[in-house]
Amino acid sequence: MSDPIVRVSCVRHTYPDRTEVHLCGLDFEVDRGQRVVVLGPNGCGKTTLLFHILGLLEPEEGEVSVFGVNPARHFNRIRERVGVLFQNVDEQIIAPTVWDDVSFSPRSYGYSDAEVEARVTEALECVGIAHLRHKVCHHLSGGEKRKVALAGALVLNPELLVLDEPFEGLDPASRTDLRALLNRLHSERRVTLVMATHDVNVVAAMADRVYVLLRGGEIVARGTPQDVFQDPGLLRRSNIEPPVLAELFQRLTELGAHLGRPLTVEDAARVLVEWGGRARPGAAAADAAAREPDGARRLPPEPATPRREP
Ligand SMILES: Nc1ncnc2c1ncn2[C@@H]1O[C@H](COP(=O)(O)OP(=O)(O)OP(=O)(O)O)[C@@H](O)[C@H]1O
């Protein structure tokens, strides 16, 4: 049964310079324990949407509800339940050292020294930056700063994590680690995730529901990653480049190989192996025959005449 903890309904926001963002069309809803990704071109209103969820902006029209309260009025009632990673981490990291920064929330909420220490240590280890504990934040690299901000977001064990471009500026290994960490928080602690990202290749492995915004804020699509990435018209209209696997399997379909639309590497590998077996019915038997009795593969015979180098 669905249990919405975030709801944004037809919100209009006008910035001081009269730029208008109208988050309308479909309602934006997030159920407890869901992983929700927001996609859309630069400037369409993803950060504006997240700022409304965090109560940093107040709508002039429409409604926002988070854990049953209006966050613009009563964020203090829910702040310990919500962790945040801003797109611009320099706005988020305020203390001189990593320890000062990550311990800021538990200290300001009056946790005991021992509890603060335990939570900071756990958060730093969780993100893989225990070694940065005493570093001066100002001297950190961009990716390290993002991890410090993430540790600060996790330090109170939030029920809801709001992440604005969490993969930006991370190296490939750090991206993989972050993806695994977020999926672990989701599966083990049932943390609800709301994240804006341009990284379409992580979406299938990280999202239960995807929302697509157009310029101006219109929310034009809600669905699974499969739904969204199989709609070329929608992707074109919203200026979203399809993930590499979606493009590859679309091309294979056009060439006559109807293999479905796997979106994760694991699914793609399985589909291709099954297809290989079907396409070459004798392949399995031939493969077995090509193996030595101990299971090792026999080498193909040497060519009769050595090949001349070009
Ligand atoms: N403080 C501000 N003052 C004026 N205009 C703003 C302000 N903040 C955002 N905007 C405008 O509001 C629109 C939505 O911006 P927003 O930051 O929400 O987009 P976004 O989808 O997060 O973009 P990106 O993918 O680049 O992060 C843009 O046209 C932007 O220029």
Ligand SMILES: [Mg+2]
């Ligand atoms: Mg943004």
